[in-house]
Amino acid sequence: MASQLDFTGERFVPGIAGEIAHEHWHRYAFARRFTATRRVLDVACGEGYGSALLAANARSVVGIDVAHEATRHAAATYAQVAGLAFVTGSAAALPLPDASVDVVVSFETIEHLPPQDQPAMLAEFARVLTPDGLVVLSAPNPVEYSDARNYRNPFHTREPSRDELTALLCTAFPATRWFSQRRYFGSAIWSEAADAGGGGYEAWSSDGATLGTARPPAPLYFVVVAARNEGALPAAWPALSLFADAGEAELARLDAQAAEVLRLDGLLQARDASLDRATGHIRHLEGLVAVRERLVEERDAQLRAAHAAFEASAARAQQELAALHAAHAAAVAQRDETHAEALAALTADRDRLERALAAQERIIAYRQSARWWLALPWIRLRMLMRK
Numbered sequence: 001m002a003s004q005l006d007f008t009g010e011r012f013v014p015g016i017a018g019e020i021a022h023e024h025w026h027r028y029a030f031a032r033r034f035t036a037t038r039r040v041l042d043v044a045c046g047e048g049y050g051s052a053l054l055a056a057n058a059r060s061v062v063g064i065d066v067a068h069e070a071t072r073h074a075a076a077t078y079a080q081v082a083g084l085a086f087v088t089g090s091a092a093a094l095p096l097p098d099a100s101v102d103v104v105v106s107f108e109t110i111e112h113l114p115p116q117d118q119p120a121m122l123a124e125f126a127r128v129l130t131p132d133g134l135v136v137l138s139a140p141n142p143v144e145y146s147d148a149r150n151y152r153n154p155f156h157t158r159e160p161s162r163d164e165l166t167a168l169l170c171t172a173f174p175a176t177r178w179f180s181q182r183r184y185f186g187s188a189i190w191s192e193a194a195d196a197g198g199g200g201y202e203a204w205s206s207d208g209a210t211l212g213t214a215r216p217p218a219p220l221y222f223v224v225v226a227a228r229n230e231g232a233l234p235a236a237w238p239a240l241s242l243f244a245d246a247g248e249a250e251l252a253r254l255d256a257q258a259a260e261v262l263r264l265d266g267l268l269q270a271r272d273a274s275l276d277r278a279t280g281h282i283r284h285l286e287g288l289v290a291v292r293e294r295l296v297e298e299r300d301a302q303l304r305a306a307h308a309a310f311e312a313s314a315a316r317a318q319q320e321l322a323a324l325h326a327a328h329a330a331a332v333a334q335r336d337e338t339h340a341e342a343l344a345a346l347t348a349d350r351d352r353l354e355r356a357l358a359a360q361e362r363i364i365a366y367r368q369s370a371r372w373w374l375a376l377p378w379i380r381l382r383m384l385m386r387k
Contacts, residue, residue, distance in 0.1 A: 022183055026243035027107045027223060028053045030179075031136045034225065034234065035061075038102035041128060043091050043121075044109035048074025054105065055084040062096070064089045092120040096128045104129060107138045108221075110165070111156045118160065118168055126172035132232040135173055138181065138223045139165055145220055162222060173226035175233055179241075180219030188242065201240050 028050040035058045042051040045063030047070060055061040060083040065071050071086040078084055089095040091109055104125045110118050125135050142159040146152060160168060169176055205214035227233050366372050 022243055027138055029243055030241050031105050032057055034134055034136055035103050040103045040105060041101040043104060043106035046070055048078050048086060051084060052078040052081045055081050062087060066090050092117040092124060094124045094128050098127055099130045101128050102130055103134045105136045110139050111159045113157060115158045122168055122172055135226040138221050140221055141219045144218050169226050173228060175230045176224055176226045177233060179223040181223050182217045182220040184217060
């Protein structure tokens, strides 16, 4: 078994779940009634699963794809399928001889080609088909596929409208039978008898109060069976074709999604209850905050009053301080004046004492001299004589 191709969205890969699997498998299952025992060409075969499905009842099948990695993968993956081959080539230049196949199958291909190559692709289909050959192709309905969903597939170059697709086909394949494809969710009741009796089908729709005939949904895809003339088209057509995966994996996926929705809804309800409790707590906190804000406002008012009183007191203190500074300056000036007068008197006394001291020092120096000691007896004698 070859390695699995990566799913990029350009081509379907088996194993991908969802509506894309139903759509792609159903087209190939629908085409099998036209390919039984015939030589088939599957254009844009991709991974090759559809070619292998057709090969189960066809005479032979050739799958062609422009991507070499796709055809290489398909050839390795489905090597054991009898009558099946894969070739790399362009849908607008098929590498097959003229009139070499009975049926050309090409699903979701034409919209991948640029507008100038779309007529060339259909001309190539006509070239390789036998005169009574069939073309079974599908294409997205751009009104529903793109416009209604506001979606643009990055791999689609040009999605022809129904009128444009009709015009492209009528040149080589004027005989057509059109089918609509879209996934449809509802309930099915079917006969277990081999003979369905009256045949046909019925479809109902209800809005929960009234019942009416259901209108077919708008086609998301067109499926066209085309030929060169009406005689080449099969006589029997299925009025309705249903498809479901064998393991009902898609239904299981939807059920799992519904269960997940219920689980998430339970979580949402629990979250809402928790939010309600939290809201009550928040409202309680908001009440406390309101009280706090009121207290803060009252405190701010008190602080503003205290600040104003402080400012007035500070102003008075400033005035008193200025007066004290003035008195201190006057006292300092008076003190300095008194100090200057006292200093002057002290300086005079110091000078007088220094002069007296100098005189004493001269006297002492004189009395310590030899002249004094020589004169002293005469001095004492005069003093005695005076007495």
